[in-house]
Amino acid sequence: MKTKRENSSQLRNIDYYAFMIKGLMSFILLLVVINPLQAAKYKTVIIDPGHGGKDQGARWGGVNEKDLNMKVAKKLEALLKAKHVPVVMTRRSDVYLTLGQRAAVANRYKNAIFVSIHFNAHRITSVQGVETFYASAAGKKIASKIQSRIAKYTKTRNRGIKNGMGYAVLNQTICPAVLVECGFISNSYERSRCNQGWYQALAAKGIYEGIFPSL
Numbered sequence: 319m320k321t322k323r324e325n326s327s328q329l330r331n332i333d334y335y336a337f338m339i340k341g342l343m344s345f346i347l348l349l350v351v352i353n354p355l356q357a358a359k360y361k362t363v364i365i366d367p368g369h370g371g372k373d374q375g376a377r378w379g380g381v382n383e384k385d386l387n388m389k390v391a392k393k394l395e396a397l398l399k400a401k402h403v404p405v406v407m408t409r410r411s412d413v414y415l416t417l418g419q420r421a422a423v424a425n426r427y428k429n430a431i432f433v434s435i436h437f438n439a440h441r442i443t444s445v446q447g448v449e450t451f452y453a454s455a456a457g458k459k460i461a462s463k464i465q466s467r468i469a470k471y472t473k474t475r476n477r478g479i480k481n482g483m484g485y486a487v488l489n490q491t492i493c494p495a496v497l498v499e500c501g502f503i504s505n506s507y508e509r510s511r512c513n514q515g516w517y518q519a520l521a522a523k524g525i526y527e528g529i530f531p532s533l
């Protein structure tokens with residue numbers, strides 16, 4: 319036969335378990351609500367469309383590099399936003415920013431990846447292909463993933479990943495940073511491809527899958 323004391327102790331145990339189960343249920347509910355938003359799952363991607371304003375970048379055959387950079391950047395932004403990845407653009411219009419200002423935007427975010435988008439040019443107009451620069455070990459890993467995918471999708475020459483320690487946007491950026499050269503506008507064949515929406519979309523897709531291979 320149980321005493322009153324034993325009964326009240328059992329009741330306390332039941333209250334304890336009920337409390338724990340309620341807590342667990344609330345936690346699961348919280349996960350279910352938060353997860354679709356994927357709010358904290360991904361790093362913020364800082365997209366930096368190279369050049370802008372008075373700095374047009376490379377200019378060949380009437381094509382301005384700064385405009386192509388923005389087109390790829392906006393396509394990349396759309397891909398990331400569709401997956402609820404937080405995105406910050408260093409510029410959204412044709413304005414001039416110093417390299418330090420671009421790095422400073424990235425340095426405002428703790429958990430971020432910085433991607434600077436460019437198109438290339440060379441005085442030897444036969445030079446073609448895509449290449450990606452990095453300045454840290456973490457940046458190198460992302461650079462190699464981006465490089466393999468952008469070369470695969472654009473089906474142009476894979477010039478590989480390169481050390482870009484000399485680039486201010488890479489060496490002044492605290493988070494992992496890469497600079498992608500999406501093609502040579504000094505080469506007439508490549509320029510005409512780079513200037514088209516489908517090519518810019520493939521370049522954006524390559525960069526996107528390089529940043530988040532699992533998305």
Ligand SMILES: [Zn+2]
Nearest residue numbers: 368375436437
């Ligand atoms: Zn450039």
